[in-house]
Amino acid sequence: MSALLIDLLSWVLIVVGGAFGVIGGIGLLRLPDFFSRIHAASLTESMCAPCIIAGLMLQSGMTLVTVKLVFLVIFLFLTSPTAAHVLAKAAIHGGLDPGALRDADAERRG
Amino acid sequence: MRGPPGRILARRLSFDLMDQGRPLNRQFVNFVLMGLALAAVWLLLSGLLKPLLLGLALISVLLCLWLAQRMDVVDAENHPVWAALRYVPYWPWLSVEIVKSSVDVARRVLSPSMPISPTVFEIRATQRTTVGRVVLANSITLTPGTVTLDVDGDRLRVHALSRDTIQGLLDGEMDRRITRAEGSLQRLGAAKDGPT
Amino acid sequence: MSFLAHFNYYVAIILAMIGFYTMISRTNLVKKVAGLNIFQVSVFILFISLGVLDGGTVPILTETHTLYSNPLPHVLILTAIVVGVATTAVALALAVRIREAYGTVEEEQIQAKDDQP
């Protein structure tokens, strides 16, 4: 019963992950400028990858394989934002304009 | 003796490994801890206990430590491993945030009209430790729809996919939670490393 | 079917061509190095694919599997990759030194600077 449940859950996770991956890819194509595309990318990094890996974990159960998957997901979580950050910085340094700075405090009051 | 378990362990180690009465050497402790962490990683990844492989493991761990020491990435400051432990209570909330914003971004990407309004804005970070501030910046980047462009002092420059999603950040919910997580171990007497 | 039979060859050849073309056509030294790498990788792929057995699996011994693809090419290519990495490292180091000496890694500009001493 619970085995079936776990299976089911893992399939769901994998499918969802896959779906978000594809959506991210579409975003990568559809979105108009570099800085918006970063968000599409982070969709595939922060959503797709964890979901799929989690699904796989449920597949493999309490084994070293799971541990490796854990390492994998931790590593991705540490690196992918760093990569995105470096990329954005480089782009700005390279002369891409992320857009004008809006007055944040005004926003908060409004 | 008071202090976090790691610190207590460390003090013990330092007393055993060094001649009595010497003041506790934090950097050395961090080395030992790092070494143990590396060894653990190796074991978990290889899962083999053949003497040859263990020997190789030892060699590579020592090599890593040597390199770390040459690059002096290991200093008296608290070890990221423990830093990571502090933020455990914060992770679930972050995960939920990620899921929510993912759905939102996905919606915007898929909807034919593509309702996006890219924005750049600044928020103020209230964390005292560098680690804390890094956690905030990375959390922002991790959550789809927002990315940290630049950190200078306590001001974070953020790019968002759409105006509507930034309210949460401006309210500083995430910032507050991180600061709390940071503080949560503080009460247990963590290292006082002021803002840099 | 014969096309698929030599699929790996075609891939290797195409990659080699790309790498070679990059090496020759680009005047930026770093891009030349990139081309060189692509060229080498094509050879690695060729080598590895030579060891494949249909139905064979990764040559990591376990109890459950019996049919492995030939490990020797993997070993050799591992060496070749190391050599390749070393070469790339030296090449990039040279590129950096050249940039310090000439202030550029563009061939024509270097040529120009040598011609007008």
Add this chain to the structure above:
Amino acid sequence: MSAALALEYAILVPLLGALLIVLAGRWPNLRETVTLVTAVALFAIVLRILWALALDEIIEITLIELLPGLSIALHTEPLSILFAAVASGLWIVTSVYSIGYMRGNHEQHQTRYYAFFAIALAGAMGVAFSANLLTLFVFYEVLTLSTYPLVAHKGDENARRGARTYLAILLATSIGLMLPAIIWTWSIAGTLNFTRGGILEGNITAGLATILLLMFVLGVGKAAVMPVHRWLPAAMVAPTPVSALLHAVAVVKAGVFSITKIIIYIFGLDFLADVPQERLLVYLVGFTVIAASIVALRQNNIKRMLAYSTISQLSYIVLAALVLAPLSEIGASVHIVAHAFGKITLFFAAGAIYVAAKKTEITQLSGIGRRMPWTMTAFAVGGLSMVGVPPTAGFVSKWYMIAGAFQNDNYFVLAVLVVATGLNAAYFLPIIFRAFFDTEDQPPQKDHGEAPWPMVVAIVTTATLTVLFFVFNGPVVELEHGILRGPG
């Protein structure tokens, strides 16, 4: 001193001399003494070897074995002893003359000059006593390289250009033709030793033999057979004693000597006799004789005229050798001596005229005979010897050449000899007449007499030798009959 030892000394002594000359460089008198002593010693050594040969001792020594059957080895036979004797003997005279000339002209780098002169003599001795083609080639090149600094002696652009031509032609011919010819010989005969009757008979077709012979005749550039004669006029930039070395003592003699030796001991007279195409070479050389004489006829510069005369005289020797008759071979070898004596006299005279009167052109010589009687008399003797008029050495050799030509009924050669004699007379006699019987058109700027005494001594000696050889040629001719027996 055993004869074999003497052979080695013949090469070592001049080299040692060169070393001592360099060491004594700072003290000119000592240096010149060393030169003279070495020259005399060498001549003595050669006489020792001559003596051994006269007693029919067979002397053959191997210095180095390069490859199996291929060695640097020395031996003696009549032809070589003749050449050696002439070269070493004339070296003494030339050294005396050099002292006068170099000091009289205040030349630079005299140490280098005497040192390389000695090395050149070592090379000449090596060529003379070489027992096989490889040895011949080695010392031939030693001679070439060691004379280069002598030709380039002045060091100005003009001298360097002349020396460049000299070296270029001699090396190009020797490396480009002689060396391949040698290697070819090796590959077909399996040996390079000079052997009586030759080593090629039966190993090579007549046609190829002609090509090989041509490669040798042109490859030995020092023989100055046209069209490889250009180096000789080019070398006129050298100081007169060097010209003497080139024209009389060593260099050109080494050339004709080598060719004669190759014809006799590599091809063999009998073998060549069966090679019809060999005539082609006879024509080529005959042409050289005539052409060179005509060119000489049209020169006004004394040394250039002498240079072209040398070219034609050398071709006499090659021509005689190619006639393949026993008597003509003797004529060839005797003419090596005769021409040496005559030509060195002429060059010494020319040098004396240059040092004393600073005159270089024939037209300037009017009436100089009265100011420099000894010199010009010697010049007359030398000239007559070139023409072949008794009582001079030239007559003897020409006699044997003509006799040889008759022996083989070779009327072409006969004709060449007659015409050439006429031409020689046509360019030597006028000079002699001009010198003695014309009157100076204008008096010279500085009133001069004879050149410094060492030069005069040298000139008179060589002139006397030229005359004496006419009378006492018996022993030499007798010795040269030995050619037909050949080495061991």
Add this chain to the structure above:
Amino acid sequence: MLALVVVVPLLGAAVSTLLPAGRLPWLWATAVSWFMLFAAITLASQVMDLGTLSYWMGGWAPPIGIEYRLDAANALLALLVAGLAAVVLPFAGRSLAAEVPVEKSPYLYAAMLLFLAGQMGIAVTGDAFNVFVFLEISSLATYTLIALGRDRRALTASFSYLIVGTVGATFFLIGVGLLYAMTGTLNMADLAARIPDVAATRTVHTAFAFIVVGICLKLALFPLHLWLPNAYTYAPSAVTALIAATATKVAIYVLVRFIYTVFGPTFSFGDMPTVYLLVPLAVVGLLSTSVVAIGQDKIKRMLAYSSVAQIGYMVLGIGMATTAGLTAALLHVFNHALMKGALFMALGCIAFRLGTSQLEALGGVGRRMPFTMAAFVAGGLSLIGVPLTVGFISKWYLVLAAIELGWWPIVMVIIAGSLLAVIYIWRVVEVAYFQQGESTERCEAPLALLVPTWVLIGANVWFGIDTRVTVGIATRAAEVLTGAGP
């Protein structure tokens, strides 16, 4: 011993990096090189009396394991590499101290030892893939060594050499890979045994083409030589002496080994048009690069071009496909190493004093540095091929081989090459001896440089007179390779 000769320099390189900067690394490297010479001599003598030696790395049998294998051919090569190293390294001490900043010395000599290890490795290994690895080890060392040159052009020279060299090595690797695909082995002996069965396949033909072209890139056969002149010109003097003397020679050896042993003469010259590939290139390269050499006003560059020309001679001998030709080629490999080593070292002496190798700067050097210039002239005569020098011996054999085949035009080409050599050597001699320089005061090179240089000159004369050793080994090697002998 067979393994030590490679392992010692490898470890030696590692040790060198740990040594303090200064003279110590140099002393260490020299010591290692002398050990290598000792080992090489022992091995060579063993080969000459016992025949082929074999050693399995780590006891693994081929084809999995790597076999080190020494016959007459690579014994000669090992002698050559070790001998040259043992002479050049003592020379390097003073010479490099003047050209390379001292703090680099540990890495400099580490690179030199790596280079030697690679060269030795190629010499002794019997494994095709191992050849590739060692080839790259020594090449990498060479790139870094060249880049140490004072002129910034050294960097670009090294870079283009790196690109070409790596492409060459990769071509070679492709060829080896294809051979492996066809035969399932990488051991040269096994390859030699198995190739005949598959010789007809297109794959083997492709493999042959890739290997030959790859090696020809490494050995700078015309027209693939364009990297060489700059590399030799801008490298530090001692480095140039070392690589000019050994690197291309080792590449030549690899070519010979593959054409004659691995593929075998019947395949290489029977099934493949090797002769029509190698001989024309050799001839054209020999003549054209000699002519180019005459035009150079930088003597180092002139000698570099002459090296390309000399490579032409060797390839010519290989292309003759006869025992005589191969003997000549191997002889010239050895002899040219001696003469070029000597010449570049003499040039190093000049550069050490005058700081340049420009022709016009040499006026009157004949008087200022008599012994150095004498060495240069002697080396030059050897290069020309004057008797009593090694140059004459190799030319003699080459011409004999050509005559044996009745290739008269080739004979003329060989001779012409010598004459061109006369011209470019004589340009130097004339300036050095018969032209006045602005300065005339004596500035002879220090003994530390002169002695090694003269040792090589001595070798030029010695092996030009006593040819038993060299000719003996070369003939034996040629017989082994062509299968004519045991």
Add this chain to the structure above:
Amino acid sequence: MIAAAILAILVTMVLAVIRALLGRTVYDRILAVNVFGTKTVLLIAALAFWSGRPDILDIALAYALINFIGVVAVLRFFEYGAAEGDEVQGK
């Protein structure tokens, strides 16, 4: 079912490649390449389960490492400006 995941990943990779080719700015390309890289990691992981050889996961880890370093290195190169061949900063 894993097949579905693999398929999805492949689709994503294709889309990324398209973006890499369309590019516009070099940074778009690098972004796409980075996505491609992380998807490769996932693909390897998925394949490990698909082929029943979880050992391959180590490769996935190694690849994740290389991918990250690669992207940073490339960015460093472009930030360094070597691609444009302008003067060296701070020299």
